[in-house]
Amino acid sequence: MTVTTDRQERLREGLGHSAKRPDGIPKVRGSFAFSSDLQADGMVWGHILRSPHPHARIRSIDIGPALAVPGVHAVLTADDVPGDKTFGLEHADQPVFAHDVVMHIGEALAAVAADHPDTARRAARAIVVDYEELEPLVDAEAAITAEPIHPDGNVFAELVIRHGDPTAVGEVVVEGTYEVGMQDQAFMGPESGLAVPDGEGGVDLHMSTQWLHVDRDQVANCLGLSHDKVRMTLAGVGGAFGAREDVSMQVHLCLLALHTSRPVKMVFTREESFLGHVHRHPARMHYRHHSLRDGKLVKVEARIVLDGGAYASTSRPVLVNAACFAAGPYDVPNALIEGWAVRTNNPSCGAMRGFGAVQVCFAHEAQMDRLAAALGMDPVELRRRNAMKTGDRLITGQLIAGTAPVAALIDTCAAAPLPAEDPDPDPMALPGGAGRTADRGRVRRGVGFALGFKNLMYSAGFDDYSTARVRLENGVATVTCAAAEVGQGFVTLAQQIVREVLEVDEVVLAPAETASIGSAGSTSASRQTWMSGGAVERAALAVRARLDAGEQEPIEETYEHHHPPTSPLDADGQGDAHVSYIFAAHRAVVDVDLDLGLVRVVEIATSQDVGRVLNPVQVVGQIEGGIAQGVGLAVM
C-alpha cells in the first residue's frame, strides 16, 4: 500500500502533471540569485560609454579625464581588445568597441571600471569623444540600393521563394502594404553579470544569457584566449525572449576583469538595456493574394523588407523564417516571395519571440480578412477552407508530415463562447481605462480572428543539438545540462522527465555551465523541451537500461541529442528546411472608441497545437505570456 502511494505521489510530479518549479521557493522569497544579485570580494563596477549619434566618424577619443576621476581602475577602448575586434552570432561584424565609425545610437565606445557604479558612470561621461556626424541611413527599403554604410554592404540577406506556377492568377485579387514597428523584448531583469579573473590569465563569467557555449566562444575569440580559459556559468536570468541570444556586455566585463585583476560587476540600466540588445525587426511588407471565387487560395505574392539595423545578428535566419511562413498555415499551391534583410543606422535587430513569423502573420492575416471582404465571405470560413493539413506542402515544397490540426484549431477557437457585453461598464473597463474620455456611446466591440504558425528548433541545415548527463547515485539522480533556464521552466521538465524514467524522488540539477558539459544549444526557437528534454530523457533511459541489466549505482550516462537534419533553402527557396511546427488560432474581442481610437482588449481566445503536454500550468503560462507580448505589439 505504501509503495502504491509513493508511486502515485511520484507520478504527480511526473510527466503530464503540473509539477512545481524547483526554483519557485527562492524566487518568491527574493533569495534566488539573479545575475544582478552577484557580489564578490574586491569587486569593482563596470560601465559602458555609448554613442549619442546614429552615424558618425570618430575623430578621437580622450580617456584622460576619465582616468583622472578618483576611484577609477581602468578605462578601455578598441585598442585594448587583444583578440578579434568584432563578434556576432552568424557574422562577426559587431565591434566590441567602435573605433572609426559609430553605426547606431548606443554603440559601445569605451568601458570603465571603478569602485562605485556612480563613479563609473561619471568617469564614462568624462571621456571626450570628437565626432564628425554623418547622414544616417534609416529607411530599410532605400538601404537596398543606397550607398553602402559598411564595408560588408547594406544587404544582410536576400532570398526568393518560387513555388508552383509563378504565372498563376486568381479570379479575385487583393493587395495591401503592411508595416510592423520595432518591438523590444523588455525582459524584467536587465543585462548584468560578474566576471572574476582566475589569476592565470583566464576568467570566470557569471551571466544571464540564452546560450552559454556560443557566448563563451565569442568572448574567448575577442579576448584572444583559448575557449577553455573562459568559463561561463549561468546566473539567474530575468527573462530573455531572444534579447539574450547576442553578446551584450560579456566581452567588456571580461576585459575589465582581466585588466583590473579584480571581479567586475556590471548592471545595465533600463535605458542601456534598450540600447544594448537587439530588437524585433521592423518590417514593410507588400502582399498580393489570389483566390478563386469560392475562396480557395491560388497564389500568394509578397515582398518583405526587414530592417536589420546596424549589425547582422540573426537577420538572415529571421528573414528565412519570415519568407517560409509568409503565406500563413494555409494550403497555397503557388507563391512568389521576395525578401531582404538590410543594414541601416537603426538599432540592431535579431531574435525576438516569433523570429520573423510574427511580422508576416500580421500581413497574411490582414490579407485574409481583406480577401474575405472582397469575396463577401465569413473570414473564419475562408480560413477553414484553406487550412493546412498533414500531407500538404509548405511554399518551400516541404511536406507537412507531422500534425497540422489547423481546421480543428479554427473550429474550437471559433466555438468558444463570446464574452458578455456589459451595458454599464465600470469606467476602468472602458477603452483607455479610468480618467480617459472614452464615450460609452461611441464604443464598439470588434471581433478578429487570426492564424499563425512557426517552426520549432533551428532550421535550414543548422546542426542543432543538446548535451545532457544523468548520474544516479544512492538513489539520487543528478542532471547536468547547460540549457539556459530563462523562466520557461526547463528545470521543472528536466526533473519530471528523470523522475518518470528512473522512478526516483530526488532529482538534483547541477549548475548550467560550460566547463562541465557540452553545448545545450540556445534557449530559443521553442527548442529546449524537445532538444534538451530529449537529451535528458535519452541519458536517463541509458542509465535505466544499465540499472535494469543489474548494474550497481553509481551509473552515469551522457547523451548528445541531434534532431533530424534539415537543408538550406535552394536558389528557388525550396528545401526541407524545418523540423516541426506549432500552430495557433486566436480570436480577439476588442472594444474601440471610434472617435479617440482608444482600445481595450476584452479577451483573447486561443486554440493551439502544443503536442504532448508535459506540464499543463507551464504550457498555459507560455501561452498567456506569449499572447500578452503579442497584444503589446498590436496595441502599444
Place this chain on the structure above:
Amino acid sequence: MSETATFRLHVNGTERVVEGAWVGESLLYVLRERLGLPGAKNACEQGECGSCSVLLDGTLVCACLVLGASAAEREVVTVEGLPNGDGDLTDVQQAFIDEGAVQCGFCTPGLIVTVHDLLERNPSPSDLELREAISGNLCRCTGYGRILAAAQAVVAERSGSGRSQRETSA
C-alpha cells in the same frame, strides 16, 4: 565618493547601520548592495515597474525612487521580511508557486509585496480592484493570468472558502 553619509535603517524589524554611503544612493541600492537584501529587484530603477516594491512606514513605495538616506529611522519591510506566521512562506508566496505565477521570477518579489499590501487594506478586492492594484507591477513572462489566479486564491483562502479552489484550478 564626495558626499557620503552614515545612517541607521530599520529593516524587517532589525536595526541596520549604513556606513559611508554616497548620499545619491537609492534605498534599492542600499538594500541590495550594502545590506545583502537582494529581494527588491532592479528592473527599471525609474519607478515604472514595481519590481523594487517595499513598504516604508507601512506605505507601498518603489525603493528605487527613495533616497536611502531619507529612509533613515523609518521602518522598511522587504519581501524578505513579510510576516509568514509559523510557516516557511506566506500564503501569497505559496499561492504564487501553486498557481504557476512564477516564471523568470524577477517581478515576483515586488508583486508579492504589492498583493500583501492590497489584501491588508482590502481583503476582498473585486477583479478590477485587483488589476488596478497590480497595474504598477510589470511582468513580461506570464501575461498576468496566473498572477491574478494566485491573488484570487489567497482571497478565497483568507475568506474561508478554502484551498480546494486553488488545487482544482490547474
